[in-house]
Amino acid sequence: MGIPKLTSTKYKGIGFYKDKIKGKVYIGTYRINGKLYRKIVGYENDEYRTNEKIAFLKKEEFKEKILKGTSSTKKKLFFKDIWQEYITHLRNSQYCSNKTIETKVSTYNVHYKPIFDNLNISKITNYQIQQFANNCLKTKAPKSVLNYVSDLSAFFNYAIRYKLINENPAKNIDLPKFDNERVYPLTVEESKKLFNTILNYHEELYRGVFTFLLQGRRKEEVLNITWDMIDLEKKEYTIRYEENKARKNMTYLMNDELYDILINIEDKEGYVFKSPKTKGKLENIRHAWKRIKFTAGIEKDMTIHELRHLLGYTLLNEANQTEEVTAAVLGQTTKKATKRYAKVRQNVAALGLKKAFDYLKE
Secondary structure, rough: OOOOEEEEOOOOOOOEEEEOOOEEEEEEEEEEEOOOEEEEEEEEOOOOOHHHHHHHHHHHHHHHHOOOOOHHHHOOOOOHHHHOOOOOHHHOOOOHHHHHHHHHHHHHHHHHHHOOOOOOOOHHEEEEHHHHHOOOOOOOOHHHHHHHHHHHHHHHHHHHHHHOOOOOOOOOOOOOOOOOOOOOOOOOHHHHHHOOOOHHOHHHHHHHHHHHOOOOOHHHHHHHEEHHHHHOOOOOEEEOOOOOOOOOOEEEEEEEHHHHHHOOOOOOOOOOOOOOOOOOOOOOOOHHHHHHHHHHHHOEEEEEEEEHHHHHHHHOOOOOOOOHHHHHHHOOOOOHHHHHOOOOOOOHHHHHHHHHHHHHHH
């Protein structure tokens, strides 16, 4: 859990937030050799009756210990402590989306915490990581275990970067080979039937959500979009860097089908697609997806994410669009795709999307 928003004090690097039991919780913030440190340095109700001045002195003491190489954090590099520091780093750096960070936190709570929490990270061995992976493979798919090991490797790379350890124990872990490619499951006629079912679906809320997904957007991008990211005058919308995989703001032109839906939504405050019950963010669209597939007569196993595959397949194979245009429409984020995307203008991508829509409407 991240540190709440702090109230500043007159002492440099000292802020606080209020806790019902501990009173003011003082946080010391300082930077050494480019590394940002943030540490709880005392509570209003602790044995020292810490105030702003005492908090400042404690902060300076911790800072001095680190400079001298005698900080206790150098001696007790427990996995649980460095992991929390790592997650705070990711949140502050905005390197990962909120969803990605929450996934890492969930993986930690379920899989890492019971095994590694109280281990010194400098003592964790390659053999221990291999055993961890082997045990996970007993109940989890190889792709999931690969993700767990990859996240561990990124964590240990963070520790190496700040000279907490010298080697990454999560490197060269043996995992079974697997084919992660999934063949697009629908025929052309089935694709057209599903496409037109979405455009004409009787539930207005979900017609809007799934028409937006047909623009090539990912589910969380659509569910997290708010009205300040929509420009109806210019007929464009922006997926902010916090929500997309490109880690930068991505602006797209909206087609007529999407524009007609958005212009007719009465409540243009907050989330574009609101939960009918809470009026907040719409969280679950799986049941609506089942209803749409049933209406379209689609019995094959097909995930919501595969609407992107439907669009990509149509762009490349039926609408005769280039890989560059397809990458631009889908907002793909590999280095190769990103390089291509930069060369494709918004209106060219929008034209490609129109051709795909025109083909699927036939």
